[in-house]
Amino acid sequence: MQTLKRIALVLVIIGAINWGLIGLFEFDLVASLFGGQTSGLARIIYTLVGISGIICLSILFDPLGEADHDRTVNARHVNYGVEFGEDFDYEREKTDYDERFR
Template identity: 65%
Template sequence: MDRLALILLIVGALNWGLVGLFKFDLVASLFGGEFSVLSRIVYTIVGIAGIYGISLLFRDREAAGESS
């Protein structure tokens, strides 16, 4: 679940980078516009991944399965 959330966060970050640098929304161009149902679903899933990603900040590294 952590990796999926991280992948979605990267997709969202790359999309926002494209919007900021080039005024190009990749998600909107792939899924039929900023307000299309598919685009809104992708935006929602990325947003949920962002909320889930907040929990990664507060986890103990060893509890997450990583060792030093």
């Protein structure tokens, strides 16, 4: 399902770029590449972009997607180490203390 969503997202991006070109420069890239807006291949591309937009609605309503899954997986593997160096060796410090005050 993730592969289908990625393909749909790529097609939606292509459609968005095409609409941007139409809005800014009155240039329809899909129509110019595939022989006009009424050609069969251009209509197939337009249809695929429209279907991809519908598929991408699921991405819009997905709460956090993969980020939520990663957070729960990483919560089980907590690292209690210190950030800037090695952990303090309390056992070694205790033996040093005992030797000094014997």
